Amino acid sequence: MKYEPVIGLEVHVELNTKSKMFCRCFADYFSKEPNTHTCPICLGLPGALPYTNKEAITKCIQIGLALNCKIVDLSRFERKNYFYPDLPKGYQISQYRWPLCVEGWLEVEDKEGNVSKIRINRVHQEEDTGKLTHSDGQTLIDFNRSGVPLVEIVTEPDFTDPSQVKDYAKKLQQIFRYLSVSNADMEKGDMRLEANVSVRPVGQKELPNYRVELKNINSFRFMTAAIEYEIKRQIEALEKGEKLTQETRGWNEDKRETYLQRSKEEAHDYRYFPEPDLPELKMKSEEERVKEEMVELPQAKMQRFVSEYGISKQNAQVLVELKEVGYYFEKAVKLGEAQQIKPQELANYIVNQKITLASQDQVLRAVEFIAAKRVGIIEDEAVIKKIVLEVIKKNPKSVEDYKRGKLNALQALIGGVMRKTQGKVNVEKVMVVLEKKLKSGDTP
Amino acid sequence: MDLTKLTLIETIKGLKERQFSEVELNRAYRERMKKLNPSLNVYLWAKENGTEGIPAAIKDIIVTKDISTTAGSKILEGFVPPYNATAVDRLLEKNISVIGKTNCDEFAMGSSGENSAYGPTKNPWDLTKVPGGSSSGSAVAVASDMCVFALGTDTGGSIRQPSSLCGVVGLKPSYGRVSRYGAIAMASSLDQIGPLTKTVADARLVLEWISGKDGYDSNCQNSEFKVQSSELKKDLKGVRVGVPREYFGKGLDEGVEKVVREAIKKLEKLGAEVVEVILPHTEYGIAVYYIVMSSEVSSNLAKFTGIRFGKTRDKFGSEAKRRIMLGTFALSTGYYDDYFAKAAKVRTLIKQDFAKAFQKCDVIVGPVSPTTAWNLGEKVNDPLKMYLSDAYTIPASLAGIPGLSVPCGFSEGLPVGLQILGKYMDEETILDVAESYEQATSWRKVKPKL
Structure with a gap:
């Protein structure tokens, strides 16, 4: 039996806003002293409340518009509840049922140059977590990154080849940089990719009943390699009659293979519900405003x-x-x-x-x-001499300046010759003639 | 002159006219506090040597910079916040000083004060009775003159109900009127900070101080409240007072009903037009509240992991644990639509009930609590019975409208409060009605014997 891959992509991009998503701390955390860009809000202290950063919302909409999305009239934040030490509130403020942007698309090319449309399911706004560092049996938490605005872009499972994924990721990166919404540096974690990979028999219309999530892969090249590996692994497993299940896998670059990180049994129930601390986002007039400012x-x-x-x-x-x-x-x-x-x-x-x-x-x-x-350039020294003299005659001030030692004056005179000839003159010859004339004092 | 008997407005006047000094004022309250706190268990923290400002009590769920804040929970024992709640900052600007942090049910979850991890506060009218909750300490501090006024929080009745049970004025502002920044969240879509005071005029003034737009609470934006006029309207001519049938049904104590009916008659005598209104979805209030509130609780209390501050989760009291479990269940995959989503829909219906009723009237009046203060320990083993005591306060919380309790008499020696509910962001009218009633009666002058 022949199989074909079914791939969907989730991309997280960290926005380069001045302040964080829900507080006024500086969002730039890169190589800053740990826990210096923090406040009660991004530390999740008792009593603190989020306050939405408008700049982030604007940038999220810009991304949505760039990806041909519809901007919804009414959007909401929700709480995604789960425990992890880098998540100070015990929940992440994210979007689930009411994302800012929906139903977009982007054209991608595969390695043969075939163009296809990838549908974008949603572009939504959320916040980043703190950063854990494990060393010597200890775990350190840095909350400088906690609450930095993060935009998530989710595609439909429309990719059928790893080369499309690479092109898509590159195009996204280019768009982020064009919009100046993020530095989109993979190595610094500004941009993070997650791929959902499964395979199905060619001709089957329904989506496979499982999918493998590839996570924590920090380069386009590794992601492509991981997807290629995963397609091969899954086809082999199916051909052996094995049953594939929902799981999360990472990429081991040394062994050049994917490895199991989490199986379905360990999947979270995030208990999403509307974030009561934040009002609805009314986007009706926002779309037009952002559109006008789009690059x-x-x-x-x-x-x-x-x-x-x-x-x-x-x-x-x-x-x-x-x-x-x-x-x-x-x-x-x-x-x-x-x-x-x-x-x-x-x-x-x-x-x-x-x-x-x-x-x-x-x-x-x-x-x-x-x-x-270029061709058609005046090379004849007699002609050049004539033009040079005319220019000198018309620009006594520049000549004066030149004599006082102002080198700019020479440039001005050359410019004059260029204009007169509409650029069609050998500049080096002009310079020689000009200097000779000026130095000889053979001027009017 | 006993300075602790003065209202806030009288205290301000006295200071201005130099009848007494801030030092004398603070000394008077400190002595009162020393005398009464051991038996009433009002303060979890008290200022030792305050000499400045007008002493106010702050519910211990509202954060105060450099002053321990426990939310009535062992889990936050020893937690010293590095910042002030917006409401506290605004009081400090008005020369108010924090005299103490008042006892409350753990994370404001309770109707009797008995869920405090630091022991229950006692009712000053009868030390064997509960003071109501969760702003128990704040209500008792005002009732027993251990502060000039207090701040509390109200999620399902936590300002109004203890005010009713202790015989003081308690105002729950409209949701979004006062910044919640710094009020440790119980149920974020319901919580609201408000004043507990000796008179209605005091509540009006404190509301003016603490209300208004805050860049730290997105839901508190067009919320400035200004005291309109210094002249009190003596009568209530032209005011339509709605009486909801549903607030006088089964479960309402006869003695309480009698007192409240008399209060309504008094409003009529003052010129108000009394009309009957209906709030048909009232009976679903408690069910909706316990789903919405506990869902939000389960998320809000997730941060108390013991990793960065406070103690580990086994230090939660049983009511906190119960609500965390309830809420976690209501939000879980497969149950969300049947519980949380449905509750949210019924909440909208309750809101619409009020909107319709307010087409016929300007304020809605009724009892705050179906009973007067009950015995300590009476309901601790029956959570459902305890929950039912909030049946008349919960609907207004779900609708986000303002409500207050003003003393309206006694039943068997225990205070009864009249609840006055208003249109969203119309605190003005309920304060006007309450003040007319208060000034036409003398309940405020009756004090507990301590």
Whole structure:
């Protein structure tokens, strides 16, 4: 019998808000002295109450909109009750029946380049727990992370191949960074992946009656490996006639295999109920407000680059990969216009040279480089001399400045020549001629 | 002049006019406290050498910075909070000092004070009787003049019922009127901090002080309360007083009913129009309350693990354990819809009952408690009987509306309170009605002999 994988993904992303989800403590906990970013609220002291951070809600909605979700009119927080020493209140404030965003989708590519739509079940808001450190038979608790805003994104079980999962995770990471809602650094735990993996005979429509949850895997590569391993393991087990059950497994990178962490019998009953300390979130007007402030997302930017600048889709894809590159590319396009440099030339140059545009300086250099390289450039020294003299005549102040030792003045004069020739001139020759003229005092 | 007999408003006036000093005031209360506390068991913590401010008593479930706060539980023995409740901070700004932390049922769970891990508080009218609960110490502190006024919390009647049983004024504000920040949570959707005072005017003033928007309680936003006028309306002309049939049925003690009916007649004499109203879902109040409340309790008490503060969970008293188990059950998979979800629906019906009734009237009046104070030990082994004593206070809590108890007489030598319920966020009207009644009668002047 042939089997096919059924995979769903849960992604947690920690938001980079200034303060925590339900109190005013700083949310940035990375490498801070333990238990210095705490207060009665995030420590869960008796009598303390949560107070919702609006910035987090806005960022959660931005993520939802980026994933083509509907923003619900009315959302609620609920309590997820369970015991763990890193959970100071004895429950996590999360969302269950009334998530902020529902019914979205994202297109992913598998390794062959086939595109498919992954349905997003929900995007909801919750809070992080404290951090336990085990050493020398002792356990230490750091509550700096307790209450940091966390957004959970849950897909439908629509993945059929590990390569889609990797593409999905990468696209999410790119979206988080574009939206500036999170650093989305896997190693720091900003972004955490959990996959639900099962297999079913090809042709079967119903979902399998079990699923294996892969947890605590902190890189895209390990996650892909773990899913591949798990698919193989499950198919082998089914072929041997074994019955698979609900369980949670981790990834052992040394042995390159998954291992059992928790079986179904140990599953929690979280006893969710509406968080009585927090009012309903009325989102009706919020959606419009957040929409107006949304940045352009990679997919849209890519399409716009193609239609607006006439560059190839491949180039556009590379240019939008990082937000800054796309931003500086557009700056370069503007700058290049004066010298009649086509966006296509710039795009080719940046993509082929593998330049990561990240500053205004790099933009200038790129434009100048192309300008210098282009055809139809004036090389004739007599012509250049004539133009140089005209520019000198029109800019007595710059000449004066130059004589006083201001090096900028030379740049200004070169700029003048460039403008006059619309950039179509050999800059090095211009410089030589200019300097000779200025030094000889052969000026009007 | 015995300074401890003065009301809050009289005390403020006396200080302002320099009839006496804060030192004298504090000394008078300290002496009163020393004399009475051993027999009444009101204070779990008391200030030794206070010389400043107007002495108020704070229920020990409300956190006070650097002052031990136990919530009446052994599990929090020795816990010293690093912060003040918002209500406490607001009192401190008004020159109020915390004279002591008052005894209460463990985590405010009880109607008699007997669930305190530190022994029951005694009723000052008869030391063999319960003072009511859970704000037992706060009610007795006011009744026995061991403070100028007190703060309590009311979840299902915990301010109104002990006020009724001890003969003081007790106000449960609308849910969201006073910040709950710093009130150790019992049932978060019901808990509310409120004043217990010697007069209605005092309650009005304290409410003004402690109410209002707080950036630490999301449910307390449009909640400012201002004392409207200094002039008391002598009559109640134009006020429609609703009397719910359901509050005068089976279980109501004859003596209590007589006193309450007379009080209603008095309201009529003062010009009020008395109308009969119905609150058809009243009989489900207790069932709904014990599901909603215990569900929230099971979650709120989860933090007391003994890992970071306090003691281990075996130190919970039996009522706390009972409610944790009830709530855990009601929220469990497979039971949620039948219990919690259904209770939430009936809660909405109870809320609608009040909304409909308030179309016919401005306030609703009736008894606070079906009986006067009962004997210590009488109901401790019968939780259901104990729960039934809150039948008239619970519905208003579920609806989130304000309610108060004002002394309206005695039955067999024990105080009876008249409950006055108002529309959501309309404390003004119930205080007006209560004050007119109070000023037209002299019950407030009768004090327990101690």
